[in-house]
Amino acid sequence: MPEMTYRQALKTAMAEEMERDESVLLMGEDIGVYGGTHLITDGLIDRFGPKRVIDTPIAEGGFTGAAIGMAMLGLKPIVEMMTWSFSFLASDQIIQTAAKVRYFSGGQVEVPLVVRGPNGGGVQLSAQHTHSMENLYGHFPGLKVVSPVTPADVKGMMLTAIRDPNPVVFLEAGALYGTKGEVPDGDGGVPFGKARVAREGTDVSLISYGRQVNLCLRVADRLEEEDGVSAEVIDVRSIRPLDEDTIVESVKKTHRAVAVQEQWRLFGVASETASIIQEKAFDYLDAPVIRVSGAEVPAPYARNLEVAAFPNEQQVANAARRTLYMEEK
Amino acid sequence: MPAESEERAGDGGVETQEQRGASSVATNGDHLVELYKEMVFIRVFEEACSRGFKKGKVGGYMHVYIGQEAIATGFLDAYREGDRIITAYRDHPHVLLLGSDPKAVMAELYGKGTGMVKGKGGSMHLFDVEKGFMGGYGIVGGHIPLGVGMAYALRYEETDHIVQTYLGDGSMSIGYFHEAVNLAGLWGKDGMCPCLFILENNQYGMGTSVERTTAMTDLVRKFDAYGVENEKVDGMDLEAVLEVAHRAAERVRETGKPYAVEALTYRTVPHGAADFLEKYRTKDEINKWRKRDPIGLLEHKLLENGLLDQDAVEEIRNETKQTMSEVTRFAEESDEPPLEELYTDVYAGEDEYMGEK
Ligand SMILES: Cc1ncc(C[n+]2csc(CCOP(=O)(O)OP(=O)(O)O)c2C)c(N)n1
Numbered sequence: 001m002p003e004m005t006y007r008q009a010l011k012t013a014m015a016e017e018m019e020r021d022e023s024v025l026l027m028g029e030d031i032g033v034y035g036g037t038h039l040i041t042d043g044l045i046d047r048f049g050p051k052r053v054i055d056t057p058i059a060e061g062g063f064t065g066a067a068i069g070m071a072m073l074g075l076k077p078i079v080e081m082m083t084w085s086f087s088f089l090a091s092d093q094i095i096q097t098a099a100k101v102r103y104f105s106g107g108q109v110e111v112p113l114v115v116r117g118p119n120g121g122g123v124q125l126s127a128q129h130t131h132s133m134e135n136l137y138g139h140f141p142g143l144k145v146v147s148p149v150t151p152a153d154v155k156g157m158m159l160t161a162i163r164d165p166n167p168v169v170f171l172e173a174g175a176l177y178g179t180k181g182e183v184p185d186g187d188g189g190v191p192f193g194k195a196r197v198a199r200e201g202t203d204v205s206l207i208s209y210g211r212q213v214n215l216c217l218r219v220a221d222r223l224e225e226e227d228g229v230s231a232e233v234i235d236v237r238s239i240r241p242l243d244e245d246t247i248v249e250s251v252k253k254t255h256r257a258v259a260v261q262e263q264w265r266l267f268g269v270a271s272e273t274a275s276i277i278q279e280k281a282f283d284y285l286d287a288p289v290i291r292v293s294g295a296e297v298p299a300p301y302a303r304n305l306e307v308a309a310f311p312n313e314q315q316v317a318n319a320a321r322r323t324l325y326m327e328e329k
Numbered sequence: 330m331p332a333e334s335e336e337r338a339g340d341g342g343v344e345t346q347e348q349r350g351a352s353s354v355a356t357n358g359d360h361l362v363e364l365y366k367e368m369v370f371i372r373v374f375e376e377a378c379s380r381g382f383k384k385g386k387v388g389g390y391m392h393v394y395i396g397q398e399a400i401a402t403g404f405l406d407a408y409r410e411g412d413r414i415i416t417a418y419r420d421h422p423h424v425l426l427l428g429s430d431p432k433a434v435m436a437e438l439y440g441k442g443t444g445m446v447k448g449k450g451g452s453m454h455l456f457d458v459e460k461g462f463m464g465g466y467g468i469v470g471g472h473i474p475l476g477v478g479m480a481y482a483l484r485y486e487e488t489d490h491i492v493q494t495y496l497g498d499g500s501m502s503i504g505y506f507h508e509a510v511n512l513a514g515l516w517g518k519d520g521m522c523p524c525l526f527i528l529e530n531n532q533y534g535m536g537t538s539v540e541r542t543t544a545m546t547d548l549v550r551k552f553d554a555y556g557v558e559n560e561k562v563d564g565m566d567l568e569a570v571l572e573v574a575h576r577a578a579e580r581v582r583e584t585g586k587p588y589a590v591e592a593l594t595y596r597t598v599p600h601g602a603a604d605f606l607e608k609y610r611t612k613d614e615i616n617k618w619r620k621r622d623p624i625g626l627l628e629h630k631l632l633e634n635g636l637l638d639q640d641a642v643e644e645i646r647n648e649t650k651q652t653m654s655e656v657t658r659f660a661e662e663s664d665e666p667p668l669e670e671l672y673t674d675v676y677a678g679e680d681e682y683m684g685e686k
Contacts, residue, residue, distance in 0.1 A: 062508025
């Protein structure tokens with residue numbers, strides 16, 4: 001298997017699918033001539049031309065709406081949000097049109113649309129450019145929402161997203177664009193609605209998605225080394241549909257769970273995870289489910305403050321220890 | 330009633346272009362009579378569903394098109410199979426004029442399972458994709474970028490179809506209008522945006538007049554800012570609308586460039602079926618505009634030219650009312666949607682519904 005970066009995995013998936021399917025096209029601000037703010041689409045305008053790699057004006061609501069119109073007539077646009085933070089301006093179209101038009105047309109139309117871009121923090125972009133959108137978009141029926149972390153999943157889930165006849169919100173871990181991993185060749189998609197067991201364990205389940213999965217993996221190593229605790233790490237990766245079974249199965253085995261999210265504590269995916277566990281595995285629990293979340297502040301700029309604003313190894317490790325009634329460190 | 334009236338509402342009157350084909354009454358007489366019947370049909374439909382609303386049989390919001398009939402009738406006369414039509418929530422006439430089953434439209438308003446969108450959308454969200462009608466939408470201006478994107482798709486697929494995107498004066502203040510028309514102008518430079526914008530200027534957005542929403546009340550000129558050529562037409566005069574509609578549609582079809590037409594009109598009924606107070610305008614103003622009622626104007630012309638006589642007019646009305654009572658009866662007698670429909674059409678593809686039922 002070739003090794004590639006998160007960034008290359010994204011580009012590979014999109015370019016390969018564009019080769020296979022004429023109806024796939026890209027739209028967004030500075031994705032063509034400029035090469036993409038995060039260089040995800042670099043060079044694609046030369047390969048596919050400006051009709052298929054469309055540099056748009058700065059008009060998130062307008063071009064997302066136009067992409068929805070294209071999708072309703074059978075094209076498969078992939079729209080880049082320069083950062084998901086700008087999608088507040090497009091959220092009206094994503095939520096009010098893309099998610100609902102199939103329903104309110106009585107099933108007469110489909111919207112095979114992908115909206116993608118960097119989500120979450122970690123690169124000091126501060127308050128207006130740093131948000132985690134999974135709970136916002138994950139709330140709405142009609143959308144599919146995914147948040148992959150490995151380059152292999154990035155490629156596979158992007159292929160699935162493009163082929164899906166529904167609007168897909170594709171949340172990339174922007175801070176990880178340069179990270180590497182093995183990516184299988186071929187055109188196989190990774191299905192939505194199926195969580196990944198990133199590490200097997202027996203004593204506590206660390207449940208997360210996106211960038212925080214890597215954090216959980218580091219914590220699992222540390223717990224094993226320092227405390228002799230075997231932690232299982234679940235990468236949810238698909239927010240809607242959410243694979244409740246894998247979460248519940250893991251907790252039935254470990255009897256303890258910590259749900260980790262970068263976003264704010266209330267109303268987030270971790271809250272949802274805790275709620276699913278108490279509904280479906282209450283009798284298996286040996287301790288309350290603990291959430292570890294971002295600090296209740298707008299994202300700060302300074303390196304040390306930003307680090308302090310997001311979940312860290314110590315917080316997650318201590319949360320795991322609490323579920324095991326062990327001393328915190 | 331006078332065929333040519335000097336009367337305009339307030340001081341916001343927009344000059345109308347006087348380039349109608351003067352001889353078309355004579356040459357296209359039969360066609361005009363057909364269109365007259367269509368206008369009567371959509372008027373009688375609106376009257377019938379308004380009665381349904383008053384009786385509590387139609388729920389939610391409902392907006393009717395009374396006073397504006399010449400616009401959709403004229404522009405949709407230029408519709409060719411494969412074209413797409415998109416508008417906001419004042420959408421009954423557009424879908425009816427495209428030949429959709431009026432029973433399915435009425436049943437939708439009545440919230441029945443036989444409704445056009447299975448009772449899932451109501452008055453504001455009619456759709457008949459097979460007939461080219463890509464929907465009614467409820468967020469003011471939100472459909473304008475969709476129309477622009479559809480136009481791009483039609484050229485991307487190398488067809489010569491066009492999109493007719495209808496919009497109201499009120500929608501010109503929202504960002505969507507500006508973002509979408511800017512895109513249209515831009516894509517049109519490469520012949521990639523065959524979108525005909527039809528600005529239905531009925532002079533009010535709900536209770537707010539054009540003068541109270543913008544300092545630049547020569548509305549169609551806002552398209553100038555984005556390089557989209559445009560003109561105005563008297564939206565009460567079907568013949569004038571027809572002339573512009575065909576010319577503009579062909580131009581858009583040929584060039585792949587967007588074009589905009591402002592049709593000045595007036596809604597002689599309240600904004601929505603639920604508001605009766607009309608504190609924002611005077612009875613005098615409404616009465617003035619009633620004299621320029623598009624159906625009345627056309628009827629007058631047809632009578633004058635001997636294409637119709639009073640008996641024929643009566644007969645058309647009676648027949649239409651007859652048909653409409655069947656339409657209404659169908660809606661009344663249809664069943665509500667089965668409850669299983671609650672969970673269908675959320676997702677396309679295999680996982681039709683992903684939630685808990
Ligand atoms: C974004 C948004 N804001 C407000 C409304 C409420 N609203 C419904 S219709 C309307 C007036 C729109 O006027 P116009 O575009 O001129 O269309 P008309 O009703 O005259 O056909 C308003 C403000 C809405 N539906 N959407």
